[in-house]
Amino acid sequence: MTYRVSAGGQYNCPRCLRALTTYLAGVFVADACVECGGLFIDNLATQELMRAFDRDLVGIATTLGIGKGETLPPGVIQKNLACPRCSGTLAAVSLPSAGVEVDICHEHGTWFDANELPKVARAYRRRRRGQLGDMADDALAEVLDGRFRT
Numbered sequence: 001m002t003y004r005v006s007a008g009g010q011y012n013c014p015r016c017l018r019a020l021t022t023y024l025a026g027v028f029v030a031d032a033c034v035e036c037g038g039l040f041i042d043n044l045a046t047q048e049l050m051r052a053f054d055r056d057l058v059g060i061a062t063t064l065g066i067g068k069g070e071t072l073p074p075g076v077i078q079k080n081l082a083c084p085r086c087s088g089t090l091a092a093v094s095l096p097s098a099g100v101e102v103d104i105c106h107e108h109g110t111w112f113d114a115n116e117l118p119k120v121a122r123a124y125r126r127r128r129r130g131q132l133g134d135m136a137d138d139a140l141a142e143v144l145d146g147r148f149r150t
Ligand SMILES: [Zn+2]
Pocket: 013, 014, 015, 016, 017, 018, 033, 034, 035, 036, 037, 038
């Protein structure tokens, strides 16, 4: 079950700087950009996503990504994205098995561009099922555990 909590909230999209819309997706809170289709979740939610496939969260990310391309739209900020909460620079972390690069604030959370979150969720599900042998993606776990520092 997904609820829209507020539109035009206090946080802005790191890509296109529009106000993010807050959604409750199951137990998760997601700050989503309806313009570019990206969303920000806190790092506990990202850790949970690595452990268990969450239909609510994947569902909302999929809905947001409808009609959004595989590449970033023109005119958005390309690199050195700012955390929606603290404006600190997000660290880009490559996840080869999912074919994406996510952007992380150690303090606050993870930014997924349009359609990235479902890919990450499916990659971790494949890994849990043993369908991905040697996942080269431990970078994400290390980042979220605080073992990785930029
Ligand atoms: Zn945006």
